[in-house]
Amino acid sequence: MTTMNRGVRALCTGLSALLATTAATAVAAQQFPSEPIRIVIGFAAGGSTDTNTRALAAAAEETCGTEIVITNQPGGSGVIALDTVRNSDADGYTIATTPTEISAVSHMGLSDITHQDFSAVMRFVFDPHGFFVTPDPPYDSLQDVVDAAKGGETIRVATSGPASPYAITFEDMARNTGVTGQLVNIPYQGDAMAIPAALSGEVDLLVTNASNVVGQVAEEALVPLGVASDSRIAILPDTPTLAEQGIDVTGGSIFGLAVPAGTPADRVEALNSCFEAAFRSDSFNAYVEQSGVNPAYLGAADYDAYLAAEYQRYGELLEQLGLAQ
Amino acid sequence: MSGWAEGFAVLQDWSVLAMVPIGVLLGVSIGAIPGLSATVGMAMFLPFTFTLDPLTGLVLLLGIYNGACYAGAIPAVLINTPGTPSSAATTLDGYPMAQKGRAGEALTLSLLASVAGGLIGTALLAFFAPVLARYALSFGTPEYFAIAVLALTIIASIGGGQISKGFVAAALGLLIASIGFDPVAGFPRLSFGSSDLSGGIQLIPLLVGIFGMAEALTQLERAIASRLDRREIGGFGIGAGWARRLLPTTAGASAIGFGTGMLPGVGGDIGGYIAYNEAKRFGGAAAPFGQGEPRGVVAAEAANNASNMGSLVPTFALGIPGNTQAAVLLGALLIAGVQPGPGLFNTAPELIYGSFLGMALAYLCLLAIGLLGIRLWIRVIRIPSVYLWPIVILFCVVGAYAVRNTTFDVLVMLLAGVLGYLMTKARYPVAPLLIAVIVGPIAEENFRRSMILHQGSYEWLLQPLTASILAFAAASLVFSAWRHRGRARAEREMAR
Amino acid sequence: MPSTPQTGSVVPPLLVILLGAGALWAAMGIRPGMLPNDPGPAFLPMAAGAALVGLGLRLLVAREPHDGMPRGAMLLRVAGTIGLTLAYLATLERWGFPASTFAFLTCQMVLLGVRSPLALATLPAGLTALTYLLFRVLLSVPLPATRIGGMLI
Numbered sequence: 001m002t003t004m005n006r007g008v009r010a011l012c013t014g015l016s017a018l019l020a021t022t023a024a025t026a027v028a029a030q031q032f033p034s035e036p037i038r039i040v041i042g043f044a045a046g047g048s049t050d051t052n053t054r055a056l057a058a059a060a061e062e063t064c065g066t067e068i069v070i071t072n073q074p075g076g077s078g079v080i081a082l083d084t085v086r087n088s089d090a091d092g093y094t095i096a097t098t099p100t101e102i103s104a105v106s107h108m109g110l111s112d113i114t115h116q117d118f119s120a121v122m123r124f125v126f127d128p129h130g131f132f133v134t135p136d137p138p139y140d141s142l143q144d145v146v147d148a149a150k151g152g153e154t155i156r157v158a159t160s161g162p163a164s165p166y167a168i169t170f171e172d173m174a175r176n177t178g179v180t181g182q183l184v185n186i187p188y189q190g191d192a193m194a195i196p197a198a199l200s201g202e203v204d205l206l207v208t209n210a211s212n213v214v215g216q217v218a219e220e221a222l223v224p225l226g227v228a229s230d231s232r233i234a235i236l237p238d239t240p241t242l243a244e245q246g247i248d249v250t251g252g253s254i255f256g257l258a259v260p261a262g263t264p265a266d267r268v269e270a271l272n273s274c275f276e277a278a279f280r281s282d283s284f285n286a287y288v289e290q291s292g293v294n295p296a297y298l299g300a301a302d303y304d305a306y307l308a309a310e311y312q313r314y315g316e317l318l319e320q321l322g323l324a325q
Numbered sequence: 326m327s328g329w330a331e332g333f334a335v336l337q338d339w340s341v342l343a344m345v346p347i348g349v350l351l352g353v354s355i356g357a358i359p360g361l362s363a364t365v366g367m368a369m370f371l372p373f374t375f376t377l378d379p380l381t382g383l384v385l386l387l388g389i390y391n392g393a394c395y396a397g398a399i400p401a402v403l404i405n406t407p408g409t410p411s412s413a414a415t416t417l418d419g420y421p422m423a424q425k426g427r428a429g430e431a432l433t434l435s436l437l438a439s440v441a442g443g444l445i446g447t448a449l450l451a452f453f454a455p456v457l458a459r460y461a462l463s464f465g466t467p468e469y470f471a472i473a474v475l476a477l478t479i480i481a482s483i484g485g486g487q488i489s490k491g492f493v494a495a496a497l498g499l500l501i502a503s504i505g506f507d508p509v510a511g512f513p514r515l516s517f518g519s520s521d522l523s524g525g526i527q528l529i530p531l532l533v534g535i536f537g538m539a540e541a542l543t544q545l546e547r548a549i550a551s552r553l554d555r556r557e558i559g560g561f562g563i564g565a566g567w568a569r570r571l572l573p574t575t576a577g578a579s580a581i582g583f584g585t586g587m588l589p590g591v592g593g594d595i596g597g598y599i600a601y602n603e604a605k606r607f608g609g610a611a612a613p614f615g616q617g618e619p620r621g622v623v624a625a626e627a628a629n630n631a632s633n634m635g636s637l638v639p640t641f642a643l644g645i646p647g648n649t650q651a652a653v654l655l656g657a658l659l660i661a662g663v664q665p666g667p668g669l670f671n672t673a674p675e676l677i678y679g680s681f682l683g684m685a686l687a688y689l690c691l692l693a694i695g696l697l698g699i700r701l702w703i704r705v706i707r708i709p710s711v712y713l714w715p716i717v718i719l720f721c722v723v724g725a726y727a728v729r730n731t732t733f734d735v736l737v738m739l740l741a742g743v744l745g746y747l748m749t750k751a752r753y754p755v756a757p758l759l760i761a762v763i764v765g766p767i768a769e770e771n772f773r774r775s776m777i778l779h780q781g782s783y784e785w786l787l788q789p790l791t792a793s794i795l796a797f798a799a800a801s802l803v804f805s806a807w808r809h810r811g812r813a814r815a816e817r818e819m820a821r
Numbered sequence: 822m823p824s825t826p827q828t829g830s831v832v833p834p835l836l837v838i839l840l841g842a843g844a845l846w847a848a849m850g851i852r853p854g855m856l857p858n859d860p861g862p863a864f865l866p867m868a869a870g871a872a873l874v875g876l877g878l879r880l881l882v883a884r885e886p887h888d889g890m891p892r893g894a895m896l897l898r899v900a901g902t903i904g905l906t907l908a909y910l911a912t913l914e915r916w917g918f919p920a921s922t923f924a925f926l927t928c929q930m931v932l933l934g935v936r937s938p939l940a941l942a943t944l945p946a947g948l949t950a951l952t953y954l955l956f957r958v959l960l961s962v963p964l965p966a967t968r969i970g971g972m973l974i
Contacts, residue, residue, distance in 0.1 A: 038730075038963055045368035046652025055660070058372030069963040070368070073729040075524035076506045076513070083520045084731065110506075110513065111520075156778065162855055163511040185856060186778060187509050189770060192589050192646045199643065200462040202778070214659075215644035283375060291659045323855070354960075361960065369961065487885055493837055493876045499869035500844050507862035510854040514862050515847055538906075545902050545933065546895040711933040712944065715926055718906060719952060726913070727962045735910040743903060751833040751887045769865045781858035 032092060032270050036067040039095045039257070040085050042078025047190070048209060048293070049078075052125050052255050053097050055287040060278035064271075077101040077163060079111045086117045090260040092267035095121065098256040100165040103310040107318045108163055109325025115311055118258035120303035121271050124279050125255035126296035127209040128229030129169045130236065132222045134201060142173075142226045142245050145205060149182035158194040158203040161187040162323070166207040168314070169228050169251030171321045176247050198222065209253050210236050211292040228252060235292040254310075255293075256303055272300045328670065332678025336686075341381050345683065348388015349690050355389065356396030357702070359406045359533045360724015363393035367653040374657050380676055382657055384683040390650055391443055391687045394593065394633045395695065398435035398626050402428060403705050404717055406537030410528055411593030411629040413759055414601040416536060417483070418614065418621030425617050426557030428706055429699065433561050434619055435626045436695040438575055442627030443688040445579040446586075446634025450641070451681040455670060458642030461587040466774045467785040471794035472588065473768035476595050478798045479602040480757040482805035483615075491757045494748065498761025501526050508770040509777075521733040530725035530738040531762060535755050537721040538742025541714040543749060558703050567619065574604050574620045575627045582628030586635025589647050593629035593636075594763050598756075600628030606801075610808060634684070641669060641677065830887060834880040841873025901932045917967025918957070922949045 039057055043049040050072060057068045073081040078099035085096035096118065105111045133139045139148070149155050159167040167185055174183040186203050188194035191212045198206035199221055206213075206222065214235055216222040224239040228251045232241060242249045257275060259268060278284055279297055288295050298306055318324040336342065355366035366389050374382025397412030402419035415435060422431035449457070464472070480495045481488055504515045505525025516523035563571075578600035585596040604624035605614045614621050636647030637654070646652035663673050670677055705713065725738035745755050779785045786792065848866040891899055909925040916924075926945035935941060956962040 036963070040730075044649055044652070045364045046646060046649050046656055050368065051371070051656040051660075054368065054372050055375065058375060067961075069961060071730045071963060072365075072368070073524070073731070077511065080520070080524035080729075110511070111523075154780075161509065161511040184777070186774060187511075187856065188774070189508055189590070192652065195645050196462055196589060196639070196643065197465070200465060202465045213644075221643075287375065287660055291656075361962070366960075487880075487883070489876050489879050489883070490885065493873065493880065496869045496872040496876060497840070499865060500840075500873070503866040503869065507854075507865075509859060510852075510856065510862050512852050512854070512862045514851045515844075515866055517847075542899050542902060545898050546891050711930065711935055715929040715933070716948065718902070718929070719922060719926065719948070722906065722909060722913070723952065723956055723962070723964070726964070727956070730963050732910050732913055735913065739903070739906050739910065742906075746899070749888075750890060751830075752885065753833070765865065773860050773864070776860055777856055777858050779858075 032267055033064055033066045033274075035093055036069050037064065037093055037095060037271075038069045038071060039097065040071045040073055040081045041097050042073060042075075042081030042099055044074040045072050048127070048212060048253070049097055049099065049255060051291070052293060053257075055291075056124060056275065056278055056284055059281040059284045060275050063277035063281065064274035077105060077110070079105055079113055082113050082117070083111070085258075086113065086260055088260060090262040090264075092259055092263050092271055095257050095259055095271070098123075098254065098258045098307070100252070100254045100310075101163075103307065103314040104163070104165070104168065104318065107315050107324045110163060115258075115304075115307035117261055119261050119263050119268055120298075120300050120307060121257040121259060121268060122275055122279070122300060123254060123256035123296060123298035123303045123306065124275075125293045126229075126252050127211050127255070127294050128227045128233060128250070128252035129166060129207055130210040130213075130227045130239070131170075131173075131225045131242075132198060132206040132208065132213060132217070133204065133225060134198065135220060135223050136201070139204075139225065142177075142242065142247060145225070146177045146179055149177075149179035153182065155179075155183045155205055156186050156203040157183050157205045157207060158186050158188055158197050159207055160190055160194065165251060165253060168317065168321070168323070169249065170205075170207045171323070172251065172317060173228070173242065173247055173249045175321060176249050210239075211294070214292045229294075233294055235294075256298070256307075258303075268300055328674035328678040329682075331675040332680075332682050335380055335675045335679045336682050338381075340378070341384055341679075341683070342686075344381050344385040345388050345686050345690050346694070348385040349392040349687055349694055352389035352392020352394075353396040353691075353694060353698070356393030356408045357399045358724060359400055359408050359537055359720060360529055360727050362409050362529065363390055364649040364653060365727070366393060367650055371653055371657060375660060379658075379663065380679045380683070383654070383676070383680050384687075386654055386657055387680060387684050388687045388690075390633065390654070391630070391684065392691055392694075394443070394630050395436065395439035395626070395691055397629075398439065398622075399432065399702055400537075402431045402435060402622070403702070404537060404713075405540040406717070406721070407532060410532055410763070411597060411633070412625070413532065413536075413594050413756075414597035414625035414629075415622060417601060417625070417756060418616075418618045419625075421615065421617035422619070422622065423558075423706065427559045427617065428557075428703055429559045429561040430563055430619070431622055432699045432703060433563055433696075434571070434622050436692065436699065437563075438571075438578075438623040438626035439630045440688050440692045440695075441575045442579045442582060442630035443634060443691075444685060445576070445627075446583050446631035447681060447684045447688065449583050449631075450634045450637055450684075451678070454638050454642045457587055457638050461589075461639055462643070463790070464588055466771050466778060467788055467791040468794065469588065469590075470768060470771035470775055471791045471798070472585070472591065473764045473771060475794055475798040475801070476599055476760065476764045477768065478802045478805075479598055480760055481802055481809070482602055482605060483598070483754070483756050483760070488806065488809060490753045494753050494755060494757040495761040498758040499765045501531070501758075502762045502765040502769075508766055509773045521731070526737055526762075527728055527734055528762065529728045530734040531741045532759065533721045533724050534738035534741025535745035535759065537717055537724075538738060539745030539749065539755070541717050541721070542742060542746040544710055545714050547710075558706055561699060563619075571620060571623050573607075574623050577607070578604060578624040578627040579631035582631035583635040585628075586632030586647060587638045589636075589639050589645055590767065592648050592763075593632040596632035596635075597625040597629040598760055600624045602801075606804070644669075831881060831884075833887065834877045837873050837877035837880065841870045841875075841877060844870030844873065898932065902929065905929050905932065914965045918964040919949055919953055920967040922952065 061068050088094040106114045174180045197203050226242045228242050355361045397409035398415045401407040401412040401415040405420040407413045419431045513523040581600040582596040585591050601624045636651050639645040639647045640651040646655050725734045775785045848863045851863040854861040912921040957964045
């Protein structure tokens with residue numbers, strides 16, 4: 001009978017704890033947010049989306065005054081997580097991270113998800129794509145790569161698959177410089193596999209976010225040839241942009257937050273203001289400083305407009321690259 | 326060697342030392358619950374480490390990492406359900422041992438093997454990481470394909486019963502692995518327009534279902550409330566004679582586990598299976614592998630813990646995560662302002678050597694916690710079936726749900742449970758299915774990428790390292806077929 | 822413990838063949854890859870499907886022994902458990918974790934023949950509260966909540 005007694009005792013403890021929680025919830029039920037907020041991340045734990053979002057969420061628990069629960073639903077270029085959030089209640093308690101792919105997947109026939117299924121909360125990081133080589137081969141600039149390709153050499157480029165943002169940026173670069181046939185897309189399952197391939201010389205050129213390879217660049221194991229941003233970035237101050245090298249291409253990985261379309265405007269606003277406060281907090285700034293990501297804030301309305309413009313841009317680009325369906 | 330002194334100095338801080346048992350305890354709790362993996366546990370505590378001093382945070386995460394890797398063995402032995410994917414191979418002999426009334430011994434063995442494998446792995450990591458990392462880089466796409474093929478050949482030896490049934494299970498596993506976005510082109514396949522299916526079948530719900538749920542169904546066939554079924558747990562000690570026989574297995578399995586773990590993307594689950602297979606090969610034809618052979622448990626657990634340490638080689642030496650947990654560690658390192666890479670051993674010796682010492686300490690702490698804990702969690706076996714298995718089902722459901730918070734994953738878990746139950750009834754082995762699910766995508770991706778890299782030519786199969794591994798795989802296949810035939814003949818003669 | 826082996830059912834091999842054929846048919850509809858020299862996304866499912874058909878044919882000839890399927894009370898317990906688990910996952914998000922877990926545990930214990938009123942009154946409720954505390958509170962796994970009288974548990 002001892003097991004039974006223990007069971008009863010445990011039950012009493014459990015129930016009293018539950019009652020305490022519910023009482024607290026009932027009092028706070030009037031304001032928003034009064035319940036835990038869930039953020040659904042479309043990529044695995046430990047990836048850049050995951051780390052960036054968790055750093056922001058840790059600060060936002062303070063500024064929003066509620067528990068924030070993180071869920072990882074990796075798969076299908078982030079589409080699975082977006083689908084979950086799209087189908088959840090538009091009450092502001094379920095937030096999606098918006099990957100770059102949100103602007104591309106519907107054009108490529110991979111999903112019917114677009115930015116129109118969501119109402120933007122904010123953008124917090126924009127990490128431009130960079131082009132990297134090992135120090136050994138004779139490439140000092142992107143022009144060298146283009147010249148070699150024009151001379152008939154096959155350049156193998158590591159990306160995360162033909163539908164990935166890296167691949168779109170590099171295809172755009174190849175088209176811009178007229179060497180499409182000579183640059184071969186070698187798809188890897190993410191940076192963790194692509195970076196070793198670049199280090200070992202299995203591929204000639206690596207496209208990735210600059211913040212993913214800061215360590216390798218500092219050790220001179222990888223050399224940056226260019227970044228696809230409008231201006232030079234803080235962690236690679238000596239690396240010219242693609243535009244500076246006469247290649248009119250920009251592209252990067254976008255890290256933002258959005259809620260299902262139809263969420264009440266005051267709730268979107270409440271989320272925006274408390275997440276913006278988290279973005280400006282000391283702890284998130286310390287994270288930015290250390291990790292080398294490129295902070296780039298856009299408010300709710302601006303980010304909505306930005307996503308619409310990106311959707312348009314990717315549509316045209318993918319059409320020209322022959323990747324649209 | 327001054328790095329060691331610096332590491333030792335920073336470790337003499339109570340706030341750092343206190344994190345060792347905290348981390349290990351957290352890890353053991355997370356690892357022992359099927360469905361909750363070390364990655365999720367570490368990611369959960371990652372933001373917490375932002376507020377800590379770098380080494381303190383790292384030691385906490387490493388404690389979780391080590392604790393969870395060991396604790397996966399506990400439910401593997403007690404209820405035939407690996408707590409983490411790494412312990413999948415532990416079920417092969419751990420659960421049969423428990424069923425034969427040797428649960429106490431199996432738990433002690435898995436603890437000792439985990440600690441030994443972990444310490445051997447830590448030593449290899451601490452002394453050879455920079456050299457080994459360069460070696461790991463020489464494994465390109467073709468070599469990965471060859472390693473995956475080698476892991477697939479285990480199917481022929483692990484199945485028991487008829488080899489073709491093992492291959493059916495494996496083909497089924499490959500089919501399950503095909504569901505979802507394909508790893509090279511990124512197209513959805515076999516998803517039949519369902520958004521849930523296009524995300525693919527997640528490993529953990531499959532694992533929890535095919536082991537835990539299936540076992541629950543099998544056990545509940547006969548569960549009757551009125552009968553109190555007291556199962557024997559046996560003693561906790563292992564004889565001195567056994568210790569000597571187990572040492573070579575431990576050493577060999579640790580080396581295999583560490584070596585496979587060094588390759589990014591190849592985890593402890595694969596290392597455990599490969600080491601198990603080698604232990605079986607060297608164990609002699611008479612050893613009862615698959616029916617409660619202690620060396621099977623030791624090989625699997627020593628290998629997966631050593632593999633965990635191996636995964637840190639590319640992490641520390643190259644800044645490339647060796648597995649998903651290492652990716653979280655890498656995040657913690659970056660946030661601590663440390664750039665992992667070849668120079669890390671010189672730029673931040675106190676952090677690196679402090680972590681190595683912290684890891685060794687975590688394993689010693691795990692030994693103490695484990696020895697104290699075994700007597701506690703073995704009571705699971707004493708819970709009457711009519712209560713135990715409903716609780717197991719409840720944990721299977723929550724575990725499957727916890728991965729991505731979707732009921733789709735719970736459905737996958739249930740269907741995998743029914744599949745596993747029916748396969749056992751029809752005498753099809755389930756381990757090959759699991760191996761195929763884990764290794765199949767690696768084989769496919771690297772085969773296809775090799776073809777793309779070499780512009781459609783098959784020349785890459787003849788590269789020295791690739792060809793040697795493939796030849797070894799072929800030899801291993803022939804060997805197990807030959808041994809299988811011998812055993813079948815012996816059984817026929819016995820029957821006569 | 823295993824029941825007496827029975828020889829020669831053709832059902833499992835036939836199912837294997839059917840599954841393999843289905844996989845081959847489904848793999849026909851997969852979009853080809855867009856990278857040059859890529860064997861394509863349909864490569865693996867095709868290979869697996871073909872292997873299943875081949876192996877199924879071989880097993881059809883071999884007629885391997887297998888264990889008997891459960892009958893009577895055993896079948897009821899197995900099928901009942903599957904049904905209850907299915908009902909559990911169907912109600913998990915609708916009723917919330919506490920309510921559906923309580924219902925599942927109670928029904929499952931009754932199915933297995935637990936009749937003691939004390940056990941049925943305390944165990945399902947106690948276990949539900951314990952697992953809720955463990956997962957939701959200690960490990961912050963986001964479990965679906967139950968609303969009781971406007972309050973959120």
